[in-house]
Amino acid sequence: MIHLTRNGHVATIALARPEAKNALPTAAWQALAAAARDVGDARAVILRSDVPGIFSAGADIREFEQLQADPALRTRFRQAMREGIExxxxxxxxxxxxxxGGCFGAAVALILAADIRIAGAQAEFAITPARLGIGYPREDVARLEAQVGRGMAALLLFTGDKLRPDEVHKIGLVELKTRKAIETATAMANAIAGNAPQAVRLLKRTLGGEQTDRDFEDAFGGPEFAEGLAAFRARRSPGW
Structure with missing residues (x-):
């Protein structure tokens, strides 16, 4: 259901459940978390689908009948989904x-956990809990609101309407639209992997509000800055 591969400094986590349009049951959310724990020292990660025409149909609705009858399974499902996304x-x-391809329901919550989202020409997006008579986890609603604003988040959640790449790019749900998202993501990941890895991680922590003044200052005394400065002076590529 979830495949983890590595090519140089770039890891790929791929959804691979073609018989169910990559719908994610409880076990798949847990497998997603396990894959994330196993990326090791990768410098960039691509989250994608291995199934043509679909990113993911979201959570596996075939499990929902069990959730209707068993409160304990509802908690297990919620926790597994949270574990995978977080x-x-x-x-x-x-x-x-x-x-x-299509990215629906809980799959939108999944891509909101990424740092950068790219929509290919065949991508479609919809957040559909209101059409099923259920809610959306509060953590994922908060991420959606932070990404597109409260009013647009309300529109997406309340209507469940399907949006195409031009529309999601316009509202800021994705950062880039391109002809082939996987090709663009691969080129971007390789470019990121060519930068100083600890500096990139520091910048990600800074975007998350986790950098301290000491972190910023200490970078000037670190080995990456020494190598970057030496490479700049020698007009050569740095060896990270």
Missing amino acids: AIAALPMPVIAAVD
């Missing part, structure tokens, strides 16, 4: 979500 959000290196 494991992606907590990765210390940049995460790029590449969407080259």
